[in-house]
Amino acid sequence: MNFMASKQPENSLLGPEADSQRTLYPYVTGTSVVALKYKDGILMAADMGGSYGSTLRYKSVERMKSIGKHSLLGASGEISDFQEILRYLDELILYDNMWDDGNSLGPKEVHNYLTRVMYNRRNKFNPLWNSLVLGGVKNGQKYLGTVSMIGVNFEDNHVATGFGNHLARPILRQEWHENLSYEDGVRLLEKCMRVLLYRDRSAINKLQIAKITEEGTTISRPYSLKTYWEFSAFANPAQGAVGTW
Amino acid sequence: MSKAVVELPPKGGFNFDLCRRNEMLLKKGASPPSFRKTGTTIVGLIYQEGVILGADTRATAGSIVCDKNCEKIHYMAPNIYCCGAGTAADTEAVTDMVSSQLQLHRYHTSRESRVATALTLLKSHLFNYQGYVQAALVLGGVDVTGPHLHMIYPHGSTDALPFATMGSGSLAAMAVFESKYCEGLNKEEGINLVCEAICAGIFNDLGSGSNVDICVITKGHKEYLRNYRVPNTRAHFSSKEFTFPKKTEVLLTKIVPLREKIEVTEDGDAMEE
Numbered sequence: 001m002n003f004m005a006s007k008q009p010e011n012s013l014l015g016p017e018a019d020s021q022r023t024l025y026p027y028v029t030g031t032s033v034v035a036l037k038y039k040d041g042i043l044m045a046a047d048m049g050g051s052y053g054s055t056l057r058y059k060s061v062e063r064m065k066s067i068g069k070h071s072l073l074g075a076s077g078e079i080s081d082f083q084e085i086l087r088y089l090d091e092l093i094l095y096d097n098m099w100d101d102g103n104s105l106g107p108k109e110v111h112n113y114l115t116r117v118m119y120n121r122r123n124k125f126n127p128l129w130n131s132l133v134l135g136g137v138k139n140g141q142k143y144l145g146t147v148s149m150i151g152v153n154f155e156d157n158h159v160a161t162g163f164g165n166h167l168a169r170p171i172l173r174q175e176w177h178e179n180l181s182y183e184d185g186v187r188l189l190e191k192c193m194r195v196l197l198y199r200d201r202s203a204i205n206k207l208q209i210a211k212i213t214e215e216g217t218t219i220s221r222p223y224s225l226k227t228y229w230e231f232s233a234f235a236n237p238a239q240g241a242v243g244t245w
Numbered sequence: 246m247s248k249a250v251v252e253l254p255p256k257g258g259f260n261f262d263l264c265r266r267n268e269m270l271l272k273k274g275a276s277p278p279s280f281r282k283t284g285t286t287i288v289g290l291i292y293q294e295g296v297i298l299g300a301d302t303r304a305t306a307g308s309i310v311c312d313k314n315c316e317k318i319h320y321m322a323p324n325i326y327c328c329g330a331g332t333a334a335d336t337e338a339v340t341d342m343v344s345s346q347l348q349l350h351r352y353h354t355s356r357e358s359r360v361a362t363a364l365t366l367l368k369s370h371l372f373n374y375q376g377y378v379q380a381a382l383v384l385g386g387v388d389v390t391g392p393h394l395h396m397i398y399p400h401g402s403t404d405a406l407p408f409a410t411m412g413s414g415s416l417a418a419m420a421v422f423e424s425k426y427c428e429g430l431n432k433e434e435g436i437n438l439v440c441e442a443i444c445a446g447i448f449n450d451l452g453s454g455s456n457v458d459i460c461v462i463t464k465g466h467k468e469y470l471r472n473y474r475v476p477n478t479r480a481h482f483s484s485k486e487f488t489f490p491k492k493t494e495v496l497l498t499k500i501v502p503l504r505e506k507i508e509v510t511e512d513g514d515a516m517e518e
Contacts, residue, residue, distance in 0.1 A: 170416075
C-alpha cells in the first residue's frame with residue numbers, strides 16, 4: 001500500500017466513491033408536520049403533498065405512519081429518506097417482536113433510536129434529509145418528540161417542522177393547554193394547518209390528521225380545509241392607489 | 246486607450262459605470278451584501294372605522310439590543326402614519342423626507358394628504374435606489390377616499406391589503422392575523438388583535454422584543470398609544486442597595502440633585518435675533 005501515491009480529491013475528506021453517494025440536496029420533499037399532546041394522546045397533522053423543487057409532483061403522499069404498537073412517525077423533507085427510515089424502523093420492530101418477551105418498544109425508545117440514526121448519518125456528512133416528529137402513548141404516558149436532519153432532538157407539548165415552526169408554533173404557544181379535548185385539539189391543529197395553507201407555498205389543501213392513544217393509531221381519510229378569500233380589499237386592491245396589487 | 250469624458254444626462258437614467266467592476270468582483274468571490282431582515286415586528290390592519298398600526302420597540306445592532314424602547318411608528322401626516330422595519334437609519338430618513346414632501350404638498354394644494362401620495366413618493370424613491378435603501382414599511386392612513394393600508398418593500402413594490410405584517414417577526418404575527426382576522430372589527434377588537442400579533446412577534450422571534458406601540462387612525466382623528474402594553478418589565482431587582490467593596494470607611498456624604506433650579510426673570514434682555 002503506497003499512501004504517498006494515492007491522491008484524494010481535494011474537497012473530500014472521505015473515500016473516492018463516497019461523493020456519488022452523499023446526500024447533497026433533497027429532491028422530492030414534504031412540507032411541515034404539526035403535532036400536539038391532548039387529553040388521550042397525540043394528534044398529528046400533515047398535508048399530502050410531495051414537491052419536486054417548485055413543482056407539485058405528488059398529491060397523495062402519506063407522510064405519517066404508525067410504528068409498532070405505540071408510536072406514530074411524521075416526516076417532512078426528502079420522501080425517499082423517509083421511506084428508508086420506515087424500512088429501518090420496520091426491521092427494528094421486527095427484531096423486537098422476535099424476542100417475544102411481552103415487551104414492546106415505546107415512543108421514547110423509537111425516538112432515541114431515530115436520534116442516533118440521524119446524528120450518526122450527519123457525522124458522516126451523509127444525512128437523511130428529514131425533520132421527524134415522533135409521538136405515542138405507552139402505559140398511559142404520552143410522549144411527543146422531534147429529530148432534525150442534523151440530530152437535534154427534544155420533546156415538548158407541541159412540535160412542528162419546517163415552516164410550521166414559524167407559523168404554527170406561535171399559535172400553539174398561545175392556545176395550547178393541558179388536557180385538550182379531541183375536538184379542541186383537532187380545531188387547534190386545523191387552525192395551524194390553515195395558516196400554513198395560506199402562507200406556505202409548498203402546502204396543499206389535502207391533509208390528514210392522525211390520532212394515537214393507548215388503544216391504537218387512527219389516520220384519518222384525506223380531507224380539505226375551508227378557506228376564505230372574500231375580504232373586500234382583495235376584490236379591488238388598486239382602488240386607492242394605481243400600480244399596486 | 247482613450248479616456249472619453251462621459252456626459253450624463255441632466256436628470257434621471259441609470260448609470261451603468263460600475264457594472265463591469267461588479268461582475269469582476271463577483272467572479273473573484275466578493276459577493277454584494279444581501280438584504281438582512283433586522284429584528285422587528287410591524288403590523289397594520291383595517292378595521293371598521295379606519296386603520297390600526299402596531300410595532301414592537303426593540304432595535305438591534307447585530308445580536309445586541311441597542312435600544313430597548315425605540316419608536317418604529319413614524320409620523321407622515323396628521324392622518325397618515327408609517328411603521329418601518331429594516332435598517333433604522335433608512336426608515337427614519339425615508340419617512341422624514343416623504344413627510345416633509347407631503348407637508349410642502351399640503352401647503353401647495355391646501356388639502357389633506359392622501360395615502361396614495363405618500364405611497365407613490367415612497368415607492369419611487371425606494372425603486373430609484375434599487376433596494377439599497379433597506380426600508381420595509383407598513384403605511385396606513387385615512388383620507389377622503391377612505392382607510393388605506395399598504396406594504397412597501399425595499400425594492401419599491403407595494404401591496405394593498407386588509408392586514409399586513411413585516412420584519413423578522415412577521416411570520417409569527419401573520420399566523421395570528423390569518424387565524425383571527427375578520428372584516429368589520431370594532432376598535433377594541435382591532436387593538437386587541439394588533440397587540441396579540443405584536444406579542445406573538447415579541448415572544449416568538451428573537452429579533453423583536455420589549456413593548457407594544459399602537460397607533461389608531463380614523464377619519465379626522467388619531468391616537469398614538471406609545472407603550473400600549475409593557476409585557477417585559479424588569480422582574481428581579483437586587484434587594485441590596487449599592488455597597489462599597491471591602492467595608493470602605495465613609496468619610497463624607499454629599500447629595501447633589503441632578504436638576505438645578507433655575508430662576509427665570511421676566512425683565513431680561515430680549516434674545517438676539
